[in-house]
Amino acid sequence: MENGQRNVDNSNNVVIRVPPTAAHLAVLRTAVGGIAARDSFTLDQVNDLRLAVEEATTQLLRHARRDTVGGGLLEMVIIPTPSGFKVRLTAEVDTPGKVIDESSLSWMILRALADDVQVESQQTSTTVVLFAHRLVSAQDTK
Numbered sequence: 275m276e277n278g279q280r281n282v283d284n285s286n287n288v289v290i291r292v293p294p295t296a297a298h299l300a301v302l303r304t305a306v307g308g309i310a311a312r313d314s315f316t317l318d319q320v321n322d323l324r325l326a327v328e329e330a331t332t333q334l335l336r337h338a339r340r341d342t343v344g345g346g347l348l349e350m351v352i353i354p355t356p357s358g359f360k361v362r363l364t365a366e367v368d369t370p371g372k373v374i375d376e377s378s379l380s381w382m383i384l385r386a387l388a389d390d391v392q393v394e395s396q397q398t399s400t401t402v403v404l405f406a407h408r409l410v411s412a413q414d415t416k
Contacts, residue, residue, distance in 0.1 A: 326387035
């Protein structure tokens with residue numbers, strides 16, 4: 275049992291680790307967009323998720339530690355949920371604390387693009403969690 279979770283099925287999770295540089299934003303955006311499109315999200319939702327991942331990653335990169343061996347890594351984990359998925363973006367940071375001020379424009383952008391946003395700060399890393407839910411069409415409810 276790890277972190278209080280039991281019987282967690284991680285077999286459908288997608289994990290991508292890249293160096294914490296702006297040059298790798300396209301990799302993360304493309305991956306989340308492809309997975310969302312495959313998972314029956316609308317085109318607008320796919321584009322919103324791409325932009326949300328880019329905004330969250332940009333904020334993490336502003337605070338990312340670069341003094342570790344290899345410069346540390348930026349990790350994106352896409353976790354399927356019954357209603358869609360959540361995207362966890364994690365980076366080692368210079369100083370503990372939130373990397374996104376909840377009164378900032380960045381926070382407002384993330385709140386507009388994702389269904390929900392959480393920031394989890396640990397001593398040496400920060401994780402931004404984006405939640406995305408599929409839209410239910412009238413045809414799906416019949």
